[in-house]
Amino acid sequence: MQYAQFWCPGALLILLWFALRNRVSEEEQVTIDVGLVGFGFAGRVFHAPIIAAVPGLRLRAIVQRSQGDASALYPQAIIVKSIDDLLAIGDIRLVVIATPNTSHYGLARQSLLAGKDVVVDKPFTTTYEEALDLIELAKQHRRLLSVYQNLRSNGDFRTIRQLAESQRFGRVALYEAHFDRYRLQTRPGAWRERAEPGSGVFFDLGVHLIDQAIVLFGRPSAISADIRVERDGAVVDDAFDVTLHYPKMRALLRASMIAIAPDLRFLLRGEKAAFVKHGIDPQEQALKHGETPRDDTWGREAREKWGTLYGSQDGAVTAETIQTLPGDYRLFYANVRDTILRTASIDVTHEQMLDVMHALELARESNQKQCTLDWRTL
Numbered sequence: 001m002q003y004a005q006f007w008c009p010g011a012l013l014i015l016l017w018f019a020l021r022n023r024v025s026e027e028e029q030v031t032i033d034v035g036l037v038g039f040g041f042a043g044r045v046f047h048a049p050i051i052a053a054v055p056g057l058r059l060r061a062i063v064q065r066s067q068g069d070a071s072a073l074y075p076q077a078i079i080v081k082s083i084d085d086l087l088a089i090g091d092i093r094l095v096v097i098a099t100p101n102t103s104h105y106g107l108a109r110q111s112l113l114a115g116k117d118v119v120v121d122k123p124f125t126t127t128y129e130e131a132l133d134l135i136e137l138a139k140q141h142r143r144l145l146s147v148y149q150n151l152r153s154n155g156d157f158r159t160i161r162q163l164a165e166s167q168r169f170g171r172v173a174l175y176e177a178h179f180d181r182y183r184l185q186t187r188p189g190a191w192r193e194r195a196e197p198g199s200g201v202f203f204d205l206g207v208h209l210i211d212q213a214i215v216l217f218g219r220p221s222a223i224s225a226d227i228r229v230e231r232d233g234a235v236v237d238d239a240f241d242v243t244l245h246y247p248k249m250r251a252l253l254r255a256s257m258i259a260i261a262p263d264l265r266f267l268l269r270g271e272k273a274a275f276v277k278h279g280i281d282p283q284e285q286a287l288k289h290g291e292t293p294r295d296d297t298w299g300r301e302a303r304e305k306w307g308t309l310y311g312s313q314d315g316a317v318t319a320e321t322i323q324t325l326p327g328d329y330r331l332f333y334a335n336v337r338d339t340i341l342r343t344a345s346i347d348v349t350h351e352q353m354l355d356v357m358h359a360l361e362l363a364r365e366s367n368q369k370q371c372t373l374d375w376r377t378l
Helices: 002-028 041-053 083-087 101-113 128-141 155-165 201-217 283-288 330-340 350-369
Strands: 032-037 057-063 078-080 092-097 117-121 145-148 172-178 222-228 239-246 249-256 264-270 274-278 307-313 316-322
Touching: 032 041, 032 083, 041 057, 041 092, 041 117, 041 283, 041 330, 057 083, 057 092, 083 092, 083 101, 092 101, 092 330, 101 117, 101 128, 117 330, 128 145, 128 350, 145 350, 155 201, 155 264, 155 274, 155 307, 172 201, 201 239, 201 249, 201 350, 222 350, 239 350
Parallel strands: 032 057, 032 092, 057 078, 092 117, 117 145, 172 249
Antiparallel strands: 172 264, 222 239, 239 249, 264 274, 274 307, 307 316
16 A cells, blocks of 8 residues: 555646647647648749748648649648649638639638638738628638738748837837839730739738738828839739828838849838838748748848847947848747637738738829829728
């Protein structure tokens, strides 16, 4: 009896330790199978390599309608010809839509009705009404639905956000964000440069700049926009200047395809400090060159691209070089994974998705009417 009394508690502790270890091991081994719809530029460059690099996600299937190299790049994935074939693969839990903008709504709706969690490449849809319908459908079916706002994970924006959240600027008076390029030649065969809903630079890049501004400052009180064509031969907008109006503050969002000078990325002026940042986050070029994120060296910016924080001390202007935080698109899909596993909340929320779509539509209306429009509650 004394032997049993001495050893039983210890034995129970050992059994409990093994049970907890096995439970942790099982959680670590949970894998979410992902189906990628579309293997064009967005699917090939911005989604597939990032999904494949996130622990806990497995690129299970890819929809590639034409003959291509998806099977060579991702031999473990099943290559299918249609969304119907992909949805028929029962173990796929997350569907990623990376197709032309006009197809986002229909494909996302079909996937939600099939009981899948869904990520849609930006822009979410081509209209606010389509966006609202998808969100209501996701709520009805209790499925995750989010938009791939990967530029929130750019090193430059992560740095700006950290500086703002730590109150380095004081009250902000001006925020300016650019997405400029130097590309004089149009690409007539590209769907983004065809005259159809959701095409053009504003829907392609403006959606990122608007999202970033809303993350930093919330909904504006009004919007004014100049959306235009600058290049010869272009049939859709290739430049824009959009102003988000806030009390005592303006957010200027700009893009052009005729920008040969060194590219300004961010300018932020506050009562306590100002920040100037040039250069583009290195992740896009790395992905275009076939590089993939595998370690903590990913997304690190060269020192000469770091921004400068200007302040004032004893009446003199001070300048401090601010190291750019590493950019990491994996953060988006890691958050999606954790949300599906119910260990986190989704970063790109339904409210933010609708606010961006509303801003896109108000900006287009402002451009057409050539006036400033108040933010209307829809």
